[in-house]
Amino acid sequence: MTTHLADYEDQRRAFFALFEPECACRILLVRGESGSGKTTFLEHCREQMPGHIPCLPIELRGSAVGVPEFFSRSGRWLGWPRMSHFKRRVTELSGAPLVQVDGNVLAGVNNSINIALHADTVADREERRTALTDAWFDDLDAVGQPALVVFDTYEQATSEVKDWLSGPFLARVAQVKPLRVVVAGQKVPESRTIEWGHCCDTQELLGVTEARHWLPVVRALGRRIAVDSPVVVRW
Numbered sequence: 001m002t003t004h005l006a007d008y009e010d011q012r013r014a015f016f017a018l019f020e021p022e023c024a025c026r027i028l029l030v031r032g033e034s035g036s037g038k039t040t041f042l043e044h045c046r047e048q049m050p051g052h053i054p055c056l057p058i059e060l061r062g063s064a065v066g067v068p069e070f071f072s073r074s075g076r077w078l079g080w081p082r083m084s085h086f087k088r089r090v091t092e093l094s095g096a097p098l099v100q101v102d103g104n105v106l107a108g109v110n111n112s113i114n115i116a117l118h119a120d121t122v123a124d125r126e127e128r129r130t131a132l133t134d135a136w137f138d139d140l141d142a143v144g145q146p147a148l149v150v151f152d153t154y155e156q157a158t159s160e161v162k163d164w165l166s167g168p169f170l171a172r173v174a175q176v177k178p179l180r181v182v183v184a185g186q187k188v189p190e191s192r193t194i195e196w197g198h199c200c201d202t203q204e205l206l207g208v209t210e211a212r213h214w215l216p217v218v219r220a221l222g223r224r225i226a227v228d229s230p231v232v233v234r235w
Helices: 009-019 038-048 067-078 084-094 109-117 122-143 159-173 211-220
Strands: 027-032 055-059 147-152 179-185 200-205
Touching: 009 027, 009 038, 009 179, 009 200, 027 038, 038 055, 038 147, 038 179, 055 067, 067 109, 067 122, 067 159, 084 109, 084 122, 109 122, 122 159, 159 179
Parallel strands: 027 179, 027 200, 055 147, 147 179
Antiparallel strands: none
16 A cells, blocks of 8 residues: 655655764654644655665654653564563562563563563663663664664653653664664654754654645546636736
């Protein structure tokens, strides 16, 4: 299935610049109001991106996708055998070893990550999140393969996820060259930060207002624009 997109040429160029060998801006923030086409934009770009680069899409809607869920999904995405630093850190923090069922599946991994991140105080929880984040990035850096993570609906994430994403996570992205990250939403993280603002690009989706930009989409969909009567222009 092909996702057709009208205009947004500048924003598309910013997206595909993420995959240039010497990419200077490895973080792309995409901000747009409801109805501006954020989801269509992301779907179109993902369909057109290089096939050898793995992409992990994450929808940040409420408490269903927290930090533990992200780590769990990313382990299946990258492959648990590649996550040696992360698995070892989970074992240290949870007090129980992760049990491997076969080459790719770990038993009880979600529960172990939750236990590893649990602490009685906010400061201790933040310290544990940071420890697992560091281990996750150590594994990604060791793999060395370019990869893309796309976070959508940032404004609907929990406060904990927003703090983690705009803080430790994006700060590590600025230091680990293989990873590219897109964060989209009606609101996005504040990029004026010394930690990762220097490698960030922000693009606004303001809607497509010119009819001529829609005509290629209409043709690609095999549709036609019905006109009741011809328009006569008199000079």
